[in-house]
Amino acid sequence: MKYCKYCGKGLHTASSFCPYCMKSQIAKQSAAMQQKKSKNIRYRFLEAGLLLLLCATIAVLCFLVWGKEPAETSTPSDSAIDTVKSSAATWTEPAQSTTAAATVSVDAAASSATDFMENANAAETAAASEAEASALSIGDYITAGKTRSQIQGYGGYTDIGGTILTIESITDQTITFSIVQYSDSGYAADTVSAKQITAQWVKNTAAFEFCDDTLDGKGYGTLSYENGTIHIETRSNTNHPTKLVLNEDLVGT
Structure with missing residues (x-):
């Protein structure tokens, strides 16, 4: 046996409502609140995914802008041309590696954003299922x-x-x-x-x-x-x- 937390009358151990003072013994959360909570979770996942994608895009732009060679302002000599060719041959491979790394970063950011959206949808579906299960x-x-x-x-x-x-x-x-x-x-x-x-x-x-x-x-x-x-x-x-x-x-x- 348990007792009403409002009027002190004796109740059945499984009772969630007191027939003497007509008060519920258990505070409940409405399905509307569950739905609101699931929407908030979805928006937070979406905001985080968009922010991550924006950061990756900025990083790619920085690689493209800072990786450009300065424009030539005068006609180079033969020795200067040889030096430039040698330098170009030396730095071709790192430049390609940098571009590939930037591409991978963009792909990873897009994948992360997709994962965030899938997790948000899953959280919303779970919250909706919970609300449905709690309904008579x-x-x-x-x-x-x-x-x-x-x-x-x-x-x-x-x-x-x-x-x-x-x-x-x-x-x-x-x-x-x-x-x-x-x-x-x-x-x-x-x-x-x-x-x-x-x-x-x-x-x-x-x-x-x-x-x-x-x-x-x-x-x-x-x-x-x-x-x-x-x-x-x-x-x-x-x-x-x-x-x-x-x-x-x-x-x-």
Whole structure:
């Protein structure tokens, strides 16, 4: 057992929402913030890649400008020509090496810029996947550790019974769902359900009231979602008690 950090009431160890003071026990980060973070990462990678490419371009220009020989201003003598030819022969190979090195530098800078862009795209894709994974989706969520057939009592299982919760619609503000609790006796008569419950959906948490399928039993509860798991707790109304009393974790199918 753990206790609410706001009102001090006792809670289930897996509870992320207090039904007494209606406050969440876990601070969450919205998908919008995740997307904003991924965009910032992408822009930083892009800026770094462009800066590296610009530096390489400047280096090449410097090699080309400083490597030029000064223009001749007068007619050289034969000896001067021989000297120039000898010097040209001596420096041809280093000049070619310098040009090749500059070309390699440009290619390396372009490759680095490409790598930066690929890493930025990968980071954005990973952030988008993380945001998508953290979102509750329409479909069935069943008692953790069991199969649908086991919950419904098919296939010769010994540990039968459990809960199937179906998310029917969900928006930024509301969630609509139905609950069916199958008895460990395996008899259909002991199965109880509540259909089309609609509740306010705030920070992946909802507090709700319901009437079970007996049309007389009533109750209230809380539903919270985190890391692919729904935790649901329900309590019975004192004046009109319901058989649909839950405190368990449900996972998507």
